[in-house]
Amino acid sequence: MITDQAFVTLATDDVYCRGALVLGQSLRNHTTSRKLAVLITPGVSSGMRSVLRSVFDEVIEVDALDSADSVRLALLQRPELGVTFTKLHCWTLTHYSKCVFMDADTLVLCNVDELFDREEFSAAPDSGWPDCFNSGVFVFRPSLKTYNLLLQFAAEHGSFDGGDQGLLNSFFSNWATADIGKHLPFIYNLSSSAVYTYVPAFNHFGRDAKVVHFLGATKPWNYKYNLQTKRVMHDGTTSGSFHQLSFLALWWNIYSASILPLLE
Ligand code: UDP
Ligand code: MN
Known part of the structure; x- marks a missing residue:
């Protein structure tokens, strides 16, 4: 340490x-x-x-x-x-x-x-x-x-x-x-919104991402998550790409597995 x-x-x-x-x-x-x-x-x-x-x-x-x-x-x-x-x-x-x-x-x-x-x-x-x-x-x-x-x-x-x-x-x-x-x-501060402004670059470099940043008005905690199916639910208003949804799912996995039990 x-x-x-x-x-x-x-x-x-x-x-x-x-x-x-x-x-x-x-x-x-x-x-x-x-x-x-x-x-x-x-x-x-x-x-x-x-x-x-x-x-x-x-x-x-x-x-x-x-x-x-x-x-x-x-x-x-x-x-x-x-x-x-x-x-x-x-x-x-x-x-x-x-x-x-x-x-x-x-x-x-x-x-x-x-x-x-x-x-x-x-x-x-x-x-x-x-x-x-x-x-x-x-x-x-x-x-x-x-x-x-x-x-x-x-x-x-x-x-x-x-x-x-x-x-x-x-x-x-x-x-x-x-x-x-x-x-x-950029992989140390990958904005989830940038993912779909340059999709080929994301497809080429995205696997090396080290830090995801959910910048913008809608934060991961604003989405709904189904604890049973372990899926982030997005209504029609959120243009969630596949990649963005997988980052959101990762956030929610950590939140539901490690943080929610501490908050109860
Ligand atoms: N922050 C906070 N309370 C607020 C707004 C912001 O604690 O009401 C902190 C938090 O760490 C947040 C950072 O300031 O991640 C920057 O704000 P935000 O991430 O919302 O801005 P964005 O990255 O979307 O421009
Ligand atoms: Mn931020």
């Missing part, structure tokens, strides 16, 4: 906690040698906290209102940046030397500990605008200096997309051109 490195995720409510738990369990299933940490906010229930503690090594409560310094106050004038602000707290985890942040709507398909060989700031291209990185999976070094610079930057410039991805892309603005070593292969 390498105790000064961790996978970090974030869940601000009990619903996103379901995603965090499946992610954490998937990392455990693939025997990561790193610590697992989850950032939560006061909205997470006490019952959920104890379940989180059974999967994660550390459950860390963060609060956007915990201090009144001027940068934070300026940020509080921008309520649209609420969750963004919360994600930035990952830079305060200075008892770790290096971390990999993963959104609560991601799932690992194999051991991905080699991500810790990368440096800050490493991330995979965003499928919508590949000169931007997707902020659902990234390698970073906790540092209060960086944290404060990020807060200051957020207060001064906001975020061009209203979320953490726009902010982080502006802050780490030379990502696209400076160092190809900081470009994670």
